[in-house]
Amino acid sequence: MQYEAGKPAIEVRDLAKRFQLKQKAPGLRGSWQAVWRPEMREITAVSPLSFTLEEGDMLAFIGPNGAGKSTTIKMLTGILFPSSGHATVLGCVPWQQRRQLAYQIGSVFGQKPQLWYHLPADDTFRLFARIYELDMKSYQRRRDFLVEAFQIGDLLQTPVRKLSLGQRMKCEIAASLLHSPRLIFLDEPTIGLDVVAKQQIRDAIRTLNETENTTIFLTSHDAGDVESLCRRVIVVNHGRIIFDDKTSVLKRQYLRRKVVDVRFADALTEPFTLPGVETVKQGTYGVKLEFDSRQIPVESVIQQVISGHTCNDINITDPPMEEIIREIYAV
Amino acid sequence: MLTQLRLTTTKYGAITLTNLQNQLAYIWDALGRAVFIILIMFIFVQLWTAVYQSQNTTEIAGLTLANTIWYFLIAEVMELGKIRHDTRITEEVRDGSIAYTLVRPYNYLAYHFFNGLAEGGVKMVLIFALGLPLVLYYAGSPTLTWAHLPLVLLVMGLAVLLDFFVLSIIGLLAFVTEDTFSFRLIYQKLVFILGGLMIPLDFLPDWLQGTARVLPFNLTTYAPAKLFVAFEWFQFRQIVGLQLLWLFIFGAVLLWQYRVMTQRLAINGG
Known part of the structure; x- marks a missing residue:
């Protein structure tokens, strides 16, 4: 068909x-x-x-x-x-x-490698070009495009086992896109x-x-x-x-809640509170905050956190998918 | 038509070449493992020298001691150089990487054949090269003529293909059973006893020889090794005929099995 x-x-x-x-x-x-x-x-x-x-x-x-x-x-x-x-x-x-x-079609399974582990990614790219029956000119053009899009130019000659997870994943995805x-x-x-x-x-x-x-x-x-x-x-x-x-x-x-993890340079001596923000967890050097980003913008919360303390690290995440699904069911 | 043939050849050729590069990346490791053949051959030489001396004879069932030593080198080359894709298929099903290997535009089993060809080829060359000096020292040059060499190589090629078909049948069982170790173990033991890996079939009692010769196990190991040391036209024709017959039978089984197993493949979970 x-x-x-x-x-x-x-x-x-x-x-x-x-x-x-x-x-x-x-x-x-x-x-x-x-x-x-x-x-x-x-x-x-x-x-x-x-x-x-x-x-x-x-x-x-x-x-x-x-x-x-x-x-x-x-x-x-x-x-x-x-x-x-x-x-x-x-x-x-x-x-x-x-x-x-x-x-x-192309497919990428984040937890499963497809690149040859002991060879540079470029060798797997060439193999895929043959498997998908690409002519070498269009393969080269496509490869150049993907190298630029994923910024992997300096990674292609290194054996895959020597790459970091992030570097490897970029090469994995690029490999799945070679045949357009x-x-x-x-x-x-x-x-x-x-x-x-x-x-x-x-x-x-x-x-x-x-x-x-x-x-x-x-x-x-x-x-x-x-x-x-x-x-x-x-x-x-x-x-x-x-x-x-x-x-x-x-x-x-459902995606209105944000989670902010803060690591402070100095020890906290009293309970950490911000108006409209829930303090989920507090340790000596850090807090975990959760809030509704529609009611309080993320920038405002960060501003308030850094205005009173010296921070070593701030991490903003979304609630886990399981929580979002619980919320969908709750509605 | 010609373009398609060229693309297909290039495709499967590239699979072999890529695995060859992979093998070369770890050639010292492969060499280290192949060194084991020197020990195996040394034990065989001592054992069979003792057997011939105890019998006080220069020939057993038409084979001299030199023939027997050469026989075991070729039999080991055939056995240790086998394409072990059945374990790879099992791993693919277990770790889910079959999600990649099964959805590419090639024949899944042909992919494994050409992939394994590089690995098997490298192993065969290494084992032969490492065992050769010892065998030349104890048994001298082989009796095989240059004229018969291509025919023996043909039998070797068919032996590799036949073994690939059997191991494919075992490997595809993983689509349903997930583990194929026991099937492989049974096959290995049958090749060991009825395939001539432990002892040339010529040395077995007549009743067992007759049965073993028509079964497929000897055609992957004994047949090429025996023709290498004592080439006979009659035996060559018989072996090739049986190899083609078993290839046809196993090929038909594989076609049916592949269709059924891909429908029953069960890999639940991410």
């Missing part, structure tokens, strides 16, 4: 995945029983899901651990066969036309990275979307990724969609 421009990049209808899991009671007796009379339990990783994603859109597909995000990605990339339902990705049924689809995929699945692309590396990766992904109209399908536990990249958010929990709307709506309703 040929993909027609203007059609949704992803169309999912009642897609579900169930696994059979072997159960074992604790202890030796349980192990013995599991050998002779194994008890199987069916778990539903993904309950029937339906959604569409337009070409050029940037979707955050988020949820807590075990929500079924990665399983959904694996079905949409063709690795897993669904238990029921139907999906097309760029006009292909992923699990039936996996190879045909592979030329058009029209759709990218990003599964936790910024996990474990520092603020600078996260920002560089987000900027590069945004550039790709703006310049090449690349469709982005992102899963992340980092609310910052969602906020800064995606226009639309789908929240799944226990394999079901519990929120599907614009990021601005999610932000207005």
Whole structure:
């Protein structure tokens, strides 16, 4: 089936995945029983899901651990066969036309390496160029573009095992983009990275979307990724969609709380309080504050913190995804 | 058509070349591991010299002591140089990296074959090179003629392919069972006993020899080693025929298994 421009990049209808899991009671007796009379339990990783994603859109597909995000990605990339339902990705049924689809999609799994560990990233890049049947001229052009976008020019000749996590992740993502995929699945692309590396990766992904109209399908536990990249958010929990709307709506309703961790140079002698700000935790040299950023701007809180104390470190984060989902359920 | 053929050749060639670079990055490590062959061959030489002396004979089942020593070097080269992709497939399923390797535009098993070819090739060359001086010292030059060498190399190639098919069947079981160690262990032991790795099939009792010769295990190890030390046209034709027959059988099993296993692949969790 040929993909027609203007059609949704992803169309999912009642897609579900169930696994059979072997159960074992604790202890030796349980192990013995599991050998002779194994008890199987069916778990539903993904309950029937339906959604569409337009070409050029940037979707955050988020949820807590075990929500079924990665399983959904694996079905949409063709690795897993669904238990029921139907999906097309760029006009292909992923699990039936996996190879045909592979030329058009890219995937990044933040916790799994794809670069050859003992070789410089450039060697894996060349290998991917051959695997995706790129001619050397367009490969070189594409490589140069990605080197600039991800600022990895000085990393490509170093064996991957010698790179830091942030450096490696930038190379991992660039490797997945060499064949100019029209759709990218990003599964936790910024996990474990520092603020600078996260920002560089987000900027590069945004550039790709703006310049090449690349469709982005992102899963992340980092609310910052969602906020800064995606226009639309789908929240799944226990394999079901519990929120599907614009990021601005999610932000207005649920991403309003901010967490600020402060390390002071001097010991605190009395309880730390700021009006409208909750002091979650206080130690001798630090506090953890939480507040509603709609009521008090982040700059105002920081200003008040640094005006009275000398600070060694300040860290601003969003509440964890689990907390946001709890809030969605609470509404 | 020609362009597609060129792209496919380049694609799989690049996979082999990349792994070759990877092997060369750790060549000293590989060399260190291959040195073990010197000890193995030294033990074989002492053992079989004692056996021939105790029998007070220069030939057992048509093989001289020199033939037997050469036989074991080639058998070890075939065994230790095998493409061990079954363990890699198992690891891919366990750590989830199959999410990358299965979704690229190539044939998944062909990827593993050409990937393993570099690793196996390097190991074969190292083991042969390290074992050669000792074997030349104790057994002299091999009796194989230059004219027969390409035919023996053909049998070796088919042996590598046949072994790859069997290990692919074992590796793909990981899609469902997640662990394939026990299957691999059984296969290794069968090759050890019925494949001629422990003892050339010619030395086995007749009833066991007859069975072992038609089974696939000897075709990966014994067959190339035996033809290397004592080439016979009749045996060559028989071996190649059996290799092709088993390749056809295992190939059909693989095609069916791949279709079924990819549908049942279970990697839940991130």
